[in-house]
Amino acid sequence: GQNIDQPTEMTATEGAIVQINCTYQTSGFNGLFWYQQHAGEAPTFLSYNVLDGLEEKGRFSSFLSRSKGYSYLLLKELQMKDSASYLCAVLDSNYQLIWGAGTKLIIKP
Amino acid sequence: DADVTQTPRNRITKTGKRIMLECSQTKGHDRMYWYRQDPGLGLRLIYYSFDVKDINKGEISDGYSVSRQAQAKFSLSLESAIPNQTALYFCATSDLLGGRASETQYFGPGTRLLVL
Numbered sequence: 578g579q580n581i582d583q584p585t586e587m588t589a590t591e592g593a594i595v596q597i598n599c600t601y602q603t604s605g606f607n608g609l610f611w612y613q614q615h616a617g618e619a620p621t622f623l624s625y626n627v628l629d630g631l632e633e634k635g636r637f638s639s640f641l642s643r644s645k646g647y648s649y650l651l652l653k654e655l656q657m658k659d660s661a662s663y664l665c666a667v668l669d670s671n672y673q674l675i676w677g678a679g680t681k682l683i684i685k686p
Numbered sequence: 687d688a689d690v691t692q693t694p695r696n697r698i699t700k701t702g703k704r705i706m707l708e709c710s711q712t713k714g715h716d717r718m719y720w721y722r723q724d725p726g727l728g729l730r731l732i733y734y735s736f737d738v739k740d741i742n743k744g745e746i747s748d749g750y751s752v753s754r755q756a757q758a759k760f761s762l763s764l765e766s767a768i769p770n771q772t773a774l775y776f777c778a779t780s781d782l783l784g785g786r787a788s789e790t791q792y793f794g795p796g797t798r799l800l801v802l
Binding site for chain 2: 585607608610617618619620621622625664666668672673674676677678679
């Protein structure tokens with residue numbers, strides 16, 4: 578079956594750095610997405626990786642290793658507004674998005 | 687104005703009732719999706735449509751039906767609502783570039799449904 582694993586919850590301090598991991602086992606791979614979802618709101622797109630390596634976008638970076646079935650989202654200079662759930666999703670061989678359950682990130686002052 | 691809208695935003699209904707959730711988009715995208723989200727389970731795909739004449743079942747289509755009235759409109763119906771269909775429902779769209787979907791999905795604000 579297809580499976581995406583990410584931690585249920587993480588806590589970090591304002592101004593610090595946090596890394597949210599995602600491992601996947603899917604039938605084929607056509608890219609990996611990270612989305613941010615604030616409580617009660619819609620998910621919004623953060624990043625897309627299809628090749629191995631690090632993609633940097635401001636305070637957020639996303640890394641992919643296809644051979645290891647592994648990705649992480651790195652958030653730097655954490656702000657209170659970064660408190661949200663972070664969803665990992667993989668595009669499989671049929672171009673269907675398979676979603677992880679999300680990681681709830683709690684930022685403390 | 688929002689690119690993807692959903693109506694209603696909140697709905698309370700009783701077991702056995704038929705209800706319809708509507709989704710409209712102004713992004714000009716061909717692909718539209720309906721998801722439900724339950725705490726701790728992430729997003730699960732109910733139905734998706736690649737264009738007006740193409741509708742496909744997702745992971746959890748039982749108890750649901752859809753209608754793609756136009757490129758911009760995609761409705762989800764619960765034929766006979768039951769309490770375990772209480773969830774947050776999202777509509778999403780994506781575009782098709784050069785014959786291949788980019789698959790960055792854009793979500794509507796969601797509909798909170800409570801079935802009593």
